[in-house]
Amino acid sequence: MKPITKRYEVLGDDFTHAGEASGKVKSMLRQLGYNSDAIRRVAIAMYEGEINMVIHANGGYAEVSVYPDRVEVLLSDTGPGIKDIELAMKEGYSTAPDEVRALGFGAGMGLSNIQKYTDDMRIESQVGVGTNMYMTILAQRPE
């Protein structure tokens, strides 16, 4: 079956809008009657990714494709890129600025959380060019 594909702009200039795209995806999945655990995992993983894009990359876009058995998300930005992906994936590692930490973000849990909630994730990044993050969330997680 052809997926439902939606594209959302993630505005980088205003931190207060962060999290809007994942919120919209959540209500769409609920209307579709998607598995509620999968909805939760999509919403959290995408939220974390969205926050990262706003903090580090001045925004970008999110493209979400909904299949009956899975949700695929692409988060794409033209930000500074990630120098060392393996290091960035480590729990607690963060390069977030202080003003963002003051809001409770930047604990260095974003990427590891995404990994935890998705069934597959892949990061393509080039320093100075940007980052593409692909994630897949299965409607039913294998036991």
Next chain:
Amino acid sequence: MSLYYHSVTLDEDRCKGCTNCIKRCPTHAIRVRDGKARIISERCIDCGECIRVCPHHAKRARFDDISRLKDFKYTVALPAPTLYGQFNNLSDIDYVLTGLLNMGFDDIFEVSKSAEIISDATRRLIKEGALKTPVISSACPAVVRLIRVKFPELCSHVLPLLSPMQAAAIQAKGEAREKTGLPLSDIGVFFITPCPAKVTDIRSPIGIDASWVDGAFSIADIYPVLLEQMNKIKTPLPLAHSGIIGVSWANSGGESSALLQEKYLAADGIENVIKVLEELENERLTELEFIELNACPGGCVGGVMAVENAYVAKARIQRLRKYLPVSLNHVEGDSEMRRYGWNAPLEYAGVMKLSDDLEEAMRMMEEIDRLYKLLPDLDCGSCGAPSCHTLAEDIVLGDAQLNDCIFILRQEASSAGIALSPLFGKKMKKEGTINDR
């Protein structure tokens, strides 16, 4: 009783078919059809927002008439603590309670007493680690119903304890039976409340099979009669028996502060409640142990059937409770704990979904997207739906058609050679601008 009994109803004669209620409904449960507002039953959570915003007073809540007292041999009033905040210069809660007796009730039982019991039970359950944290309060029936229709992952976080109202009814009926020897069916307990959602919770309760409360009177209805009685009292009877904790439940933050710890959040007003629930669903508030949510601004004092402004009432309650003891009611042992527990967990009702079949829902979603692109994205409400997107959903669900949109209608008329411009005024934009977004 039906799952979808509602206390909020429409007075057709007063309804002008305007857009105020459809725009403010937090679950998009209202449409205007044939010039009158219509509530989509399974989505309504009885929060009362539509009653609050209707400028024509066409939205009402079904409360009981005081004549129902005659249906019982012995009657008990259950005053919500919010009632105490409605009177100017009140120095003693006993005036309110004595006034209730003088207006025809045989006895009174303060809901604030049971609120203290529920607070004690909550403290115990949290201490035992028996609950999934953060625990969400179950006291506001509109919030519980909101979670049931919109937040599946949070259903298991809702405190599985009866509301103080139901707990008070159990205690009051037991005491009255003891005192009078009458069977329970001859004893009528009536809640006095500012809240339409409580009426729904009496008719169609969550967590217990049948309600212990026999009916509800609104504060607004009872106020003039009660005030008259209160003004005649020379020496009130010493009836009040609750402390700061119980009385404070009327205000947002009252239930939380009764837990005697800081890891809580208290939010009020339905929009704020929804934002907090979304944060919770995104697992952003894991450091908290307790979440108190009230649909009305300020808490129960902000209920739509209160007489006094919420913040004035709050200030009065703060003054009234000043010299009260902290708490006068406690849970006596495990058997009493069990009396106030839910007998079934809260279950999600997926009323927002388009179809039970996922692939069918996906096809419908695609059609919604296609239709939505044709609409002007003005969310004007003239079609009777709260937004262009909900109109697109309604069309796909077979409850509306595309030319319910006046802009589409104008387009269709103009392509049929009918000039509608006099109807829409001369400064109307050129045709064809509808898709130019």
